[in-house]
Amino acid sequence: MRTDRRKCALIIDDAIINREILKEILKDEMDILEAADGSTGLEILKDNLEDIDIVLLDLIMPGVLDGFGVLSEMKREHITDYVPVIMISSDSDTANMERAYDLGALDYITRPYAERIVRRRVLTTVDLYQRQRELAASIDRQYKADENAVDPLTGLTYKQHFFHLADTRLKGGVYGKLWMVAMDIDHFKLFNSYYAWESGDIYLKQIGECLKQSVQRYGGVAGYLGGDDFVLLCPARDAILDEIHNYMTQLLETNSFEFSFAPKYGVYELSSSDNSAREIYDKAAIALETIKGNYTKSRALYDSEMVRKAKDEIHLLKQIQKGIRDGEFTFYLQPKVDMESGKIIGAEALARWIHDGKVIMPENFVPVLERNGFISTLDRVIWKQVAIWIRKRLDEGLMPITVSINVSKVDIYTMDVAGYLKELADTYDLPPHLTEIEISEEAFTRDSTKLHETLSELHAHGFTVCMDDFGKGYSSLNSLRSSDIDSLKVDAYFLNLSEENISKSVNILRSVMDMAVQLKLPVIVEGIETVEQAKTLSQIGCTYAQGFLYGKAVPVEEMEERLKDVTMIDTSGIRCSDPQGHKIRELFKSDLLTDDIIQRIFGSVFFLHQDSEGARVTWAMKDYYDEGSLSDLVEYNSARPLSARVSKEDEDRLYQFLDVAADRKKEGVMDTFNFPLPDGASRKVLLKLFYLRSTVKEKVFFGAMMDLGQIEEYLQE
Numbered sequence: 001m002r003t004d005r006r007k008c009a010l011i012i013d014d015a016i017i018n019r020e021i022l023k024e025i026l027k028d029e030m031d032i033l034e035a036a037d038g039s040t041g042l043e044i045l046k047d048n049l050e051d052i053d054i055v056l057l058d059l060i061m062p063g064v065l066d067g068f069g070v071l072s073e074m075k076r077e078h079i080t081d082y083v084p085v086i087m088i089s090s091d092s093d094t095a096n097m098e099r100a101y102d103l104g105a106l107d108y109i110t111r112p113y114a115e116r117i118v119r120r121r122v123l124t125t126v127d128l129y130q131r132q133r134e135l136a137a138s139i140d141r142q143y144k145a146d147e148n149a150v151d152p153l154t155g156l157t158y159k160q161h162f163f164h165l166a167d168t169r170l171k172g173g174v175y176g177k178l179w180m181v182a183m184d185i186d187h188f189k190l191f192n193s194y195y196a197w198e199s200g201d202i203y204l205k206q207i208g209e210c211l212k213q214s215v216q217r218y219g220g221v222a223g224y225l226g227g228d229d230f231v232l233l234c235p236a237r238d239a240i241l242d243e244i245h246n247y248m249t250q251l252l253e254t255n256s257f258e259f260s261f262a263p264k265y266g267v268y269e270l271s272s273s274d275n276s277a278r279e280i281y282d283k284a285a286i287a288l289e290t291i292k293g294n295y296t297k298s299r300a301l302y303d304s305e306m307v308r309k310a311k312d313e314i315h316l317l318k319q320i321q322k323g324i325r326d327g328e329f330t331f332y333l334q335p336k337v338d339m340e341s342g343k344i345i346g347a348e349a350l351a352r353w354i355h356d357g358k359v360i361m362p363e364n365f366v367p368v369l370e371r372n373g374f375i376s377t378l379d380r381v382i383w384k385q386v387a388i389w390i391r392k393r394l395d396e397g398l399m400p401i402t403v404s405i406n407v408s409k410v411d412i413y414t415m416d417v418a419g420y421l422k423e424l425a426d427t428y429d430l431p432p433h434l435t436e437i438e439i440s441e442e443a444f445t446r447d448s449t450k451l452h453e454t455l456s457e458l459h460a461h462g463f464t465v466c467m468d469d470f471g472k473g474y475s476s477l478n479s480l481r482s483s484d485i486d487s488l489k490v491d492a493y494f495l496n497l498s499e500e501n502i503s504k505s506v507n508i509l510r511s512v513m514d515m516a517v518q519l520k521l522p523v524i525v526e527g528i529e530t531v532e533q534a535k536t537l538s539q540i541g542c543t544y545a546q547g548f549l550y551g552k553a554v555p556v557e558e559m560e561e562r563l564k565d566v567t568m569i570d571t572s573g574i575r576c577s578d579p580q581g582h583k584i585r586e587l588f589k590s591d592l593l594t595d596d597i598i599q600r601i602f603g604s605v606f607f608l609h610q611d612s613e614g615a616r617v618t619w620a621m622k623d624y625y626d627e628g629s630l631s632d633l634v635e636y637n638s639a640r641p642l643s644a645r646v647s648k649e650d651e652d653r654l655y656q657f658l659d660v661a662a663d664r665k666k667e668g669v670m671d672t673f674n675f676p677l678p679d680g681a682s683r684k685v686l687l688k689l690f691y692l693r694s695t696v697k698e699k700v701f702f703g704a705m706m707d708l709g710q711i712e713e714y715l716q717e
Contacts, residue, residue, distance in 0.1 A: 006031060007126050008051050012041030012070060013058035013088065018111070022056060022088075025115050029123060038065030042073055045083070052083055053126045057105075059089035059096065071103040080104035084125045116426075120419060151224045153201060154208025159231075162223025166233050166277035169221070170270075177236035180277070182266040182284035183211075185228040186292060203251075204228070207263070210247045214240060231281055236269055245298060264291050268302040286310050292371055317372055320353070320365050324381060328354050331382050333403070334553035335562070336524055336546045339538055343570040344563070346402035346436065348546065349386045350553045351378060376411050383424060386435070389556055391428040399566050402573075404436040404466065409443040413450055418457030425461070432462030433573075436487075441469045444483055455484045466524075470512070487574060488516055492527035492537075492547065510540045517541075522574040544574055604705050608689070610658055611698040614641035647674040647682060661689040662699055672708065684708045 008031040013019050016036075023032050033048065035041030038061055045052060055074075059067035067087060074080045086107040087100045097108045106125055109118060149161040157165060166180075185203075211222040211230060220234030234240050248263050266288025274280050287302040289310060300306075323329060333347040353360035369375040386403050393400050411417050417437075425432050437458055443451055444467060458465055464486040490512055509525075516523045528534055528547030537545065551562070563569060606620035646654050650673045661669045668690040674682045689703040 007053040008033065008048075009054050009056060009122065010035065010041065010045055010048075010052045011056045012038060012061070012067075013056070014061045014063075015058070018058065018088070021113060022118070025113065025118050026122060029119070037061055037063040038067065038070040039063060042070055045074070045079065049079070049083070053129070054122060055083055055085045056088055056122070057085055059087055059091060059100070068099065068103065071100065071105060075104045084129050086122065086125060117423070120423075151208070154204055154224045154230075155212060156208045156222050156224040156230070159223060159225045162221065162225075162231060163277045163281070165221050165223075166280075169233065170275060170277060178270045179232070179234055179236045180268045180270060180280045180284045181232040181234065181241070182268075182281060182288040183230040183232065183263050184288065184292075186262060186264050206251055207248065210244060210251070214244050214247070231284075233277070241265055241267075241299060262298065264288055265299045266291070266302065267299060283307075289371070313368060313371075316365075317368055317374070319355070320368060321374065323353055323355055324378060329378060329381055330354060330555075331385055332553035332555055333559040334546060335551045335559070336404075336544060337550045338570055339534055339543060339545050341570065342550075343568050344401060345544060345570045345572075345574055346404060347559060348404040348438070348553075349382060349406075351382050352553075370408070370410065373410075375408055376415055379406070379408065379411055380420065382406075383421065387424045387428045387430060390430055390434050394430075398560075399563065399569050399571065400434050401563065401569060401571070402434050402436050402464075404438045406468070407437050407439050409440060412439070412443055412454050417454050418461060418463075421458070421463065422461045433464065436464050436466055438466045438468040438489065439485075441467055452484070459484060485521065487522045487524065488512075489546075490523060490525050492525050492529075492533060506536060506540060509537070509542070513541050517576060520576050522576045524574065606703055606705075608642065608701040608703050609698050610643075610701070614643040615654070615658060616641040616643075645675055647676055650674055657687070657689065658699070658701070661701060662691045662694075665691045 007029065009022075009026055010033045011019050011022050012035045013022075014036050019034050019036075023034075026032065030053075033044055033052065035044050041055075041057070042065065045055065057067050057070055061067060065073070067089070071080070071085060071087075074083070074085065080103075084106045085104060086109055087097075087105045088109055088111065089096065090111045092110045100108055107121055109121065149158060150156065151158045156162075185207075207230065208222075208224060211232065215222040215232050215234050218235050218237065218240055220232060220240070223231045225231055232240075245263065245265075252262060266284045266286065268280055268284040268287060270280060283302045286306050287300040290306055291297045291300045330352055331349040332352050334350060335344045336346045336348065337343060338345055351362050351366070353365055366375065366378075369378055383405050386405055390400060390403060407417055421435065421437070422432075424430070425435065455465055465484070466487040466489050467483065467485045468489045470488050470490050490509065513523060522544065523542060524544040524546060525537055525542050526546040528537065528545045528549045530549060534545060534549055604620060606617045608615055609618050610616075643651065643654055653671075654673060657669060657671055657673075668688060670686065670688045672684055672686055674684055676682050684707075686706045686708050687703060688705070689701050692700045692702055694700070
């Protein structure tokens with residue numbers, strides 16, 4: 001096989017036009033060989049077997065060998081074991097597809113070609129076979145290491161020889177307490193996605209050197225089991241594992257490796273009844289499994305209860321996998337709202353397992369899937385269900401809403417997230433803005449090339465990205481600044497908005513809001529359960545929220561009922577908080593602004609109630625400049641309403657002014673009016689009015705007025 005980066009495809013098709021189309025699709029990524037019939041194609045394949053990475057084979061061709069004939073020959077000579085085959089045909093007959101798969105074809109593509117799909121499937125197939133070859137080479141290296149007793153990479157005794165040494169040690173008699181320690185690197189499968197294969201080998205080599213020096217100093221033995229699995233037999237002393245762990249922590253820091261790749265240790269203390277090193281190791285491995293993915297714990301000591309829990313988890317995992325196959329998993333929707341208007345701005349899709357007539361919450365199955373590497377399988381199921389639901393609403397002519405889907409750190413580093421979601425959007429013809437991607441803050445804890453590539457591709461496809469669970473993880477402000485995200489989601493549970501912590505929590509959230517404003521990032525706070533929490537958040541400038549106060553996660557049917565009231569849907573999209581709005585509110589709450597200052601700025605401010613009898617002032621802060629200027633106009637509970645004090649010429653215009661203010665609501669209106677004085681003169685007043693609310697009997701406004709004549713006199717002086 002070719003070892004350089006440029007791959008080669010052999011196209012076997014009797015139609016020149018079909019070969020030309022495939023060449024055009026693949027020319028940028030691959031070299032192309034061609035054959036116009038099956039016999040010629042088979043000869044070219046055998047002559048260039050080391051150079052060809054994939055065969056694209058037409059099903060129906062003239063001559064001695066059609067597509068099935070070529071495939072049969074390849075299978076007979078075991079060529080399909082080394083070179084993948086994708087069948088090409090205009091025929092989508094199921095029987096032909098099944099026959100092709102039976103003969104060893106890996107995929108089946110029908111014409112006419114979808115250029116992007118063909119390219120992706122060809123390149124993915126080549127990549128899978130490349131990985132398979134690398135895995136085979138790794139296994140071969142492990143077998144050779146078995147034969148040679150010492151692994152050449154880590155310098156440690158390999159598994160067969162280690163267990164032989166351990167059994168010999170046990171049969172010779174145990175002096176003092178011993179530990180069998182199962183050790184591996186948390187999330188090591190993601191390590192090479194973060195960094196590179198070479199870095200992974202360097203890390204494993206350094207681990208091997210550390211274990212060899214530390215354990216042998218205490219009369220123990222260390223072994224390498226392959227992958228990222230290590231094993232120790234050593235005296236039962238905390239100092240040994242402390243020394244190893246401290247060295248490994250320093251190693252991570254020196255190499256600028258992410259601390260989530262630190263080692264974990266499962267410990268089993270040997271008893272007099274133990275006589276098999278492999279069985280002892282299995283118990284240590286069970287202890288290790290209990291702390292995988294746990295950021296707060298690096299070591300676990302075996303107890304008999306762990307066996308029961310491990311068996312229970314295996315049983316549960318099998319049930320979950322069966323549930324996924326049987327379609328028992330679905331999604332509920334929890335609304336996101338504008339706190340001020342109460343309108344729904346979107347919803348988050350949250351997985352639910354409907355099993356034996358019960359609704360099982362994510363905390364009962366997601367950790368199991370994450371620990372065992374199956375979370376992406378469930379994620380893809382939920383993403384597809386969401387796409388189908390959005391398509392259904394569009395087909396029914398209903399107002400769509402943006403739905404957030406959750407993408408995990410594992411998804412990003414083990415699959416092509418952007419490509420898969422783009423394919424879903426294309427398949428169901430969905431506008432990408434209707435799907436928001438929520439990625440947990442945990443994924444942003446390192447400046448990862450893979451993460452930034454994914455974000456860039458998602459944006460190129462038109463998706464928006466939200467950093468979820470902000471504040472729970474360890475992402476820095478620098479990572480937030482450098483991450484190409486569109487919004488931020490903060491969890492209210494993290495802030496602990498309880499009475500005894502309210503001051504500290506508000507200060508934290510205010511800092512987050514200020515930072516988001518500077519970065520021009522809209523913020524949504526989730527986990528809001530009480531009116532008091534909502535009021536507090538609103539006061540510091542939060543606009544959008546999610547939580548039980550606004551609606552729990554419900555089946556899509558219930559959400560559809562709520563969405564029937566289209567007046568309560570806001571499709572304008574979320575926006576960054578006003579950088580000044582909450583600052584102004586905070587200013588007015590401070591002791592800096594005295595009544596005198598407010599009066600000098602605004603003049604007379606008042607509340608105005610309009611009913612069938614007119615417009616009457618119900619509360620006022622009188623004008624600063626003198627008591628007589630506007631005091632009579634804003635005298636609340638006066639026998640004469642304000643509407644009866646305006647000049648006859650302006651009376652109708654004042655009522656029109658009130659109507660316009662009610663229509664414009666928060667925008668407010670401003671105009672000048674004449675008010676007659678007892679001596680026959682008139683007073684020209686600037687009136688500003690803002691609509692607040694309505695009741696059955698009246699409308700309520702907030703206003704301010706200034707005596708323009710008095711201002712002119714003041715300026716002249």
